Amino acid sequence: QVQLVESGGGLVQAGGSLRLSCAASGRTFSNYAMGWFRQAPGKEREFVAAISKTGGSTYYADSVKGRFTISRDNAKNTVYLQMNSLKPEDTAVYYCAASLTYGTWYPADFRSWGQGTQVTVSS
Secondary structure, X not given: OOEEEXXXXXXXXXXXXXXXXXXXXXXXXXXOEEEEEEEOOOOOOEEEEEEOOOOOOEEEOOOOOOOEEEEXXXXXXXXXXXXXXXXXXXXXXEEEEEEOOOOOOOHHHOOEEOOOEEEEEEO
């Protein structure tokens, strides 16, 4: 399996921006579609965004569409999540995950997970 390490989380005011990074190692990164998920306290883990193996296709949850952008650099074995116009309801632990197939948005379909990075948006 691929190993994943997220970074870039922090505290930001509403309306601000953050860019999360997820560095992969251990397997061929370009063999995996990648996703970002988040989990707020007391809530289930929810899908945020996904990107295909080549980066040619992306998909977003309605709650972040138009504000977040997922991208990847296969030469650097890294996937990114650019988050703009942040809202307090975006506060959560953000996880990146890897899947051998693109087109699924369920956590159970992703086989490798990072440890998560905290994003806190103050009002």
